[in-house]
Structures are given as structure tokens and as C-alpha cells.
Amino acid sequence: MSREAAIYGKRRDMTVHGTEPFNAEPPRAALADRMLTPLEAFYCRNHGPVPAADAAAWRLTVDGLVARPSSWTLAGLRDRFAVHSETATLQCAGNRRAGLVEVRDIPGEAPWGPTATATARWTGVRLADVLDDAGADPAATDVAFLGTDVSEQATPPQEFGGSIPLRKARMPEVLLAWAMNGEPLAPVHGAPVRVVVPGYIGARSVKWVQRVTVADGPSENFFQASTYRLLPPDVDPATTGPGDGVPLGLVAVNSDFLAPDDGAEVPAGPTRVSGYAFAGGDRTVVRVDVSDDGGARWIQAELGEPASPWAWRHWSATVDVRPGAQEILARAWDSSAALQPADPASVWNPKGYVNNSWARLRLHGR
């Protein structure tokens, strides 16, 4: 086990993709059949060293296209605004990248499995209330966030940042959160305060937030303008610059298996398989299909109730496992009637983002 996993309160059996910055995801079983993900199993995606958390010294600057620029302490936020909680799933844009790497190598990017996603109950104040208080210009288009974590992925090194449309920033589900599952935020998850943008890729839920800026365009931060962007397959990311490709934000419908484990040996016969499905933005998961015969026939999985419109749905189905090697398929539909694409090759892109192709679980019946 990595020393860092212990330091950050994570399970001993996390798959650690990097120690500094610390990037890790849990085994599938750790996410199975539970709505809320405990701290020890919540994936970590960092872009620089974890900043020291000092709640007493923390300040949030609200500026840009606002009538009343302001600065808040944590106590000030708590005193001034109503406290709200929201259960929301976060999903890394690189979740399930391993399935794209199988199509074609993606050098320099961690081969995340299907567990760079997790769900927590977040508590804090509504960003909308803070923006209203500051008098955000309704003609502005975007709201940018800046963290205190410095990333050497940018040249020169830069604090991590990103932005979301003002329309989204004004929605009640977007929080400046200081608690996760009823506990103060852990240092590795953004203590003392982070942004939580339900339905958007995890990168927009900026941790260690120090600044909120209302603007008339997206953030020019490296992680908005130059990376976390979908590039066409034939482009070399080493040659791209700000504005190339298209920015990622909203999360497309996605799903994967959580049990049994991929490659598991199981007794032949009826076997329960289970997993998660998630759709971001204004969409929710409405159906999950499972096939044990390569997609000739699909049965509908039983869907769990989501804790909120912003949370994943767990699902399960009973499939017939035959002796020998076989592959089980799963695919989710969202409330726009969007279906996951079948083929990972069709969604392959040079940075390996948003693999939302059908989930495939290899089992060996004995």
C-alpha cells in the first residue's frame, strides 16, 4: 500500500495512479450497493500537492462582474447564508480511460478504471446566494473558480481552476461545501471549502477554492482552456494550445459494473451482477440493459432509487454464466433517451476522456 493512501485516510487496496499529485481509485466492490461513498473509498484526482488546510485563515474572494466584490471567512459564509445539503455524484473526466487505452495507447495519462466516481452528501452554502449577495451581472456568461493547489502540469505552474456557465452557477444544487457525508472536508478533498458542481465533470468542482470570479467568457486557466478538452482522434495533444478541441463540462450518460470483479471466477449458473449508472446535467438515468450473450438479447436491470437527481443509480441483474470465459455487457439510457455508444473505438480521443461506451465485464464460469 502507498504511504499516501494511509496519510489521506484511504483504503489499503486503492489503485494508486500517482503519489504526488495523489491520484487513486478504490476496488469496484468498495462502491457496490451503497449510495454514499465513505471517505476511505472516495477516489482522489489531484493536479498538484495537497495544500495545507487552515480553516481560520481561509478567505474567499468574490470578484469580476459583480456590483459588490466581497471577501468571506468560513464563519462569515455560515452566518450570512442558509446552509444546504445535496447528495451528488462526482465523476472524473478520465473515469474508465482504461477501456480507451485497450483501443490505442494514451501516453502520459493514468489508466483509470471504472471507480473514478463516487457519491457524497455535501453541505455548505449555495453559490447562487453568494452571487446574488455580490450582485452578479446577469449579462455575464461564466463563473470561474480558482483553487490554492499549484499544478506543474501547466507551464509555468499554475493554480488549478475552471469555470461553469453562469446559468448553472445560479442553480440551487451548486454549493460551496465544507462538509462531506457529515464530516468536515478532508484535506485531500479540498478543505476547508470546495466547489461542488453536480452533473459536471469532477474537475469543475474546484477544491481548496480561494476565488470566485464572474466573467463574460470561460476561464483562461490551463485546466479549462488547454486541457479537459475533447480533441479529435488524429490530433497530437503535444501540439495543441488554448481553445483547441471542445471543453468538457456536462457528464454524458455512463455506467459500469461493480460486482463481481472484472476477470472473476464464479460458479456457472445464475449470477447477480451489479453496478452504477450516472448522467449529468439535467438528465437522469432511466434504464439499464444487461446482456449475457454479446448483445443479442438484453434484459432490464433492477434500478435503485437515487438519493437525489444528482446522484448515481445502482442497478443489478441476474445473468446466466456458462462454463469458461464470457463477457457480460451493460448499457444505460438517460432521460433524453440517449444510449451509451457501443464501441470504445468510436469515442477514443487523444487525452482519453469520457469513455462512456458500453460496460464490459469478463467472467470465468467454473
Added chain:
Amino acid sequence: MSREAAIYGKRRDMTVHGTEPFNAEPPRAALADRMLTPLEAFYCRNHGPVPAADAAAWRLTVDGLVARPSSWTLAGLRDRFAVHSETATLQCAGNRRAGLVEVRDIPGEAPWGPTATATARWTGVRLADVLDDAGADPAATDVAFLGTDVSEQATPPQEFGGSIPLRKARMPEVLLAWAMNGEPLAPVHGAPVRVVVPGYIGARSVKWVQRVTVADGPSENFFQASTYRLLPPDVDPATTGPGDGVPLGLVAVNSDFLAPDDGAEVPAGPTRVSGYAFAGGDRTVVRVDVSDDGGARWIQAELGEPASPWAWRHWSATVDVRPGAQEILARAWDSSAALQPADPASVWNPKGYVNNSWARLRLHGR
């Protein structure tokens, strides 16, 4: 040409799927390369006879979970609320059904081609303003609309209706509209007043609206509870009832060709192909790929600027047409990084809704 096409001000060359109710779509070329669709080329999807339009006699009832139930005349709406215009694409849930019928027959449903979609500039008042004025209960979940058109598809016959989430109903783009492209609404498009719900299937933009009801659940109208629902492939729609399948609302990313026509004979060599792409909800189209070699290689189409976040994007590309029969492919991506599914068989459903599989254009090079 059908007598009805002339009566309703439509082109002589509309494909008429039915005369009573009147259902018709234009040839592809009529939609090509123009942001706004003229009245004569705007598709018609009706569920009953077109009601007589009498603007002077028209009344709108606003009721349900509201503090102040109200009734409005057209002049009253105009006087009381600010007038707004929005350019928005409407798309029938049955658009491109013909591609599903090629997979497996869909009895009793019109085989719509790719032109059951169109774009207009709509003018009216914001539904949000009317709901605010009535004091809509913020704890309500849905807003139902009822038209005056009576449909015999329901047993017993029923006025056409449907509902949308209250969250959407409060968005500024949702209108009670009396004008389309600067002209008073035509009778066949809902005169004197219709709902326009950008980003949702056309069926939710209820025409000839007479009632807006705030409620704590979706409408129980036949067209919300029993049809316009996605059923699993193995279900016989004749055996289903209210609540079966999942309701359609938000529009998934979709695209098709508008020129040349499907099956056209064209000179071999470089050939310009063009079309439309659209994504509903909070998504926009960010990329369109075109392939002239069956999908081995994709080029990116040139994208036109949309007139609004709620409007389609036209696109074009130059492909290499070889002598003989060949198929050109197109596929769109939306801002959630969702890609259209490749295979119409994967999205086939018993009522033939939401065929958003890759567009396929058959050309014959000579």
C-alpha cells in the same frame, strides 16, 4: 399534392404522412443552409383536427398549485408581461423513424424521415413570468399544458396535453408564443397561442394551449402517461398502459443530411454534403464528424453558428464520391461529450421514437 398542404400553407412537395390529423414533412433541401424554417416548410405533427382559431375568444387558465389562479386573454398577456423572442428548434420524437423501420417494422406509426424538425423565431411571453404572477408553489414538481385539439388516439378521445418539470418551466426560454418568424401563429401551428419548450421533444410544445396547471407530478394526459414513452424492444405497445416505459422529454443529440438528397446521383469526385445537428436540454452541438469510407476515417464538418443555444447547427463537409453506390456517414457530439450511437438496431423501440443513430446518406457517383 394534398389539398391539406395547400390549406395549411405548406409546400406542394411535402411528404404527407396523414391528412386528418395532418402530418407532413418537407423535402430535405427545404431545410438546408437556412437557420429559420419558413412556414411553408415547417413540419406538422398533429394528433387531431386543427381547432378553429379565434384570438378574441381565446382564454388561458392558470391553475393547480398556485396562490392566485388566473385567466388571461391574449391582450391581457401582452399588456401584463414583457414580450420576448427566442430562436428554437423543435424536433418530433418520431423524427428519423424511417431508419428504425428499416431495422424492424413499426406498425401504426408514420415512417417520418429526417425533416420532422425545424427552427423558428418564436415571440410571446415567458411562462416563468406567468407562473410567478400566479404564485406557483415552489414545492411543485411539474407544469402541465392542455390544448383544445381533441385526439382520437386516446380512448375515450382526449384533448392533447403533456407536462414538463417546473424547473424547466421557470427557465427564460420557455414561452407562451403567439408569433413564429414575425408572423402571427398559423392555425396549424397552434394559433392563437402555443407553448414553446426549447430543447424538449415537439410534443411538449403544446399547441392551441388553453390551460397551464402547476402540479406535484407529471400530467396524466394520454400523451404524457401512455404514449411518447420509450418502451423496451420486446414489449407490445398494444398491451401497455399509463406509466409503462419512460417518458420522453429532453432531446438527445441527433443529426442528419439535408443535401444532396438520399439516393441522389452525383458526379464522382469532391462533393459538398450538408445537414443539421441538434441537442436539447442544457446541451449544444460541439462537433460533427463525416466519413466517406464507412467510418474508417472521419473528417470534421464545418459548423455554422447557431442563432441561439436552442437552435440547430447546420454543418457541411466535402467528401470524395467514387463511381457507383456508396454511403456517407455523419455523427454529432454534444457538449456533454455524448456521441450519437452507431447502430439503429441498438436504439430500436416499439413505437419508433428518438432514432439518433448515425446519419447515413446513399449516393450514386457517376
